[in-house]
Amino acid sequence: MPNLDLGRRGEERALRWLKSQGYRIVARNWRWRGGEVDLIARDGDYLVFIEVKTRTDEGFGRPEEALTPAKRERLIRAARHYVATYRPELELRFDVVAIEGEEIRLYRDAFQVEE
Numbered sequence: 596m597p598n599l600d601l602g603r604r605g606e607e608r609a610l611r612w613l614k615s616q617g618y619r620i621v622a623r624n625w626r627w628r629g630g631e632v633d634l635i636a637r638d639g640d641y642l643v644f645i646e647v648k649t650r651t652d653e654g655f656g657r658p659e660e661a662l663t664p665a666k667r668e669r670l671i672r673a674a675r676h677y678v679a680t681y682r683p684e685l686e687l688r689f690d691v692v693a694i695e696g697e698e699i700r701l702y703r704d705a706f707q708v709e710e
Contacts, residue, residue, distance in 0.1 A: 605649025630669035
């Protein structure tokens with residue numbers, strides 16, 4: 596359970612920080628049968644699907660390194676399902692927020708969807 600608590604605290608920090616950067620949060624922990632998106636937000640003309648990765652230190656590697664190809668694929672599938680359901684008229688983007696100790700790093704447009 597400590598990892599779940601750490602993840603929740605990290606998502607809460609990321610949410611507050613993203614709001615301070617001008618992101619407008621649309622959904623939090625949006626789920627469908629194939630996966631979950633930590634945060635979905637508006638950033639200008641973009642609908643952004645955001646993965647939050649939190650670590651207390653580098654003992655298990657940097658947080659952004661935990662976004663494996665399989666996790667990225669689940670995030671893409673969840674985003675496709677969200678778009679099919681809600682049909683937003685916005686460009687799509689995938690961001691990653693890495694939280695390590697007190698540091699927050701944002702990777703805008705962290706990866707592209709291969710068609």
